[in-house]
Amino acid sequence: MAKSAEMIWLDAMEANEQGDREVALALAEEVVSLDEGHADAWFGIAQWTLPIDSRGKQMMPDMIQSSKTLAAIRKTVELDPQNEHAWKIGGEIMVGHLGMLEHGLEWWEGRKEAAPTDVLPYFEQVSILIRLGYFEEAGEFLDALDRIIESQPSKTLESRASRLRVIYEEQWSMEQELSFEPQNSKDDSWGLIDRMRKKKPITETYFLLMFVMPIVFLLGSAAMMLISSTLIVMLLIIIMYFGIARLSRRLLLKLNRPESFLNRAIDVECSSGKVCVPDEIRRSKLYSHVIKNRTPSFQERLGVIEQSGEPLPMKWSLDVPEV
Template structure:
């Protein structure tokens, strides 16, 4: 029989749900907090708090993101299999707060509960790539293929995009990988050369280098006007080919021109991940730095400013702390997964991953 305390907690929970349905988020949040005060093991109330702490139409600030994350932790403590709480917590840690090392550990805890879930492996691989650990990222991502894990079409797209990034890394010299924790790394000089200029967009590059050719082709095609259907098809094919080649060319130029911006992006990530100041002051006050920081989530910006104000420099000899990413695979479960009527990943390959060679 439920105690009076539990009954009161349930009444407050129903009040919270009703307030949420009436768009009274403050009232709903107040009632949900009353629930967990009376019954700290009420997982649904904690999940509601996590949801209500995040604003609907704006980005969460540092306090809101931290409170939502804390509520997610409570949900998982009570219900270890609460998938949405794992996903939201991982997204807040990595995307909103930039705490990549903690995000790796977070997803590792999820893998220890369900080793056959692909999402934690994909998210860990993306984080490893973001901080420049390409070899670890490639090895990790290959587990999706090796164990034929079930992935959704959206996840498949992310895996394909990530494999493309790792393929580009495989084509580069390992010494060129930017390591912000090395104060004398050549990448810092590249950033300094571009620090007074903002990142260049793909659309601008396309406009400058490809659009003139399209204009010329359209102008020349006027001479074929009235020449029949075949002439129309020929003109269309030429224009489509120009656009396709132009997009490929634009992407290559985009990555080369903005290499310093991508390196500075990684330096910012290392700051938020380590909790220590990494970026030199002359770069921090530059146009490039401010342009990149303004595009980051609000909570990320506030956390960065807090780290800078703290004045704690990166300890000498510091390197990213990567947790043990190994888990015990249940071969029986793995075999069962192969027999399930699910979307198979057979035939999916990640080109170039095994060739990535990096000193880590």
């Protein structure tokens, strides 16, 4: 007598508990072939398709694994919209691994419909909008987030929202000084990227050592000549270090604008499925540095988009959901 879908699912869970993930995945796939409405089995497929961590190191999925996981996750939340973990995995795969930022906005809209009081979609959508340079829209979503947090007070959420707003205001202020629209091939900021294409971005550590520390050393030396108390001098040096580091952060961001703009252009390419980065920049040291920080599946998908060679229309714009 053939086993039922539920019995096979129990076998799949047992195989997973025993560490035999391949068998568990095969059994879960058998379950959904018998019962397409088995939400747990779809979720199992989504999780077991992803690579297992090796020796404590997180292994990243390739494009095929990411795509298969995303397909299974879509089916999971369709059948079980309250599966919060599934929504999180789907958002991470969609945005972080496949670079589908525009679809990510839509994905988190779906989560809002399933769980109207969940604040995570707002955090994720604001982050996506900031990455793509849609600051006015990001501000509207931030305001909506604040209203939701006010209705369900939480120190943790308030602190997290406050940090996100600081990032938003910092980036928005920089954008007002110098903006960038990757879809416009004549945008002046392409020239800035081109001029810096042969250089790597300045790391925060290098900036602190070469800029902040010398200033602190000079001011600290002056303080030692004027103040006899070693303890007071040490406290002043610590205060000066953090103060100067904070004040000079804006300078570091300005110096690394080519990197942040290029990241935006790459995000636009992956979101739209069309190319906008000029070939000379794509072959540059700066581009190589930026792209190596992306996940393997992101790089694979971007490579496919690059090979297609379809240019990004100048009138392209992001489809932003209403707040």
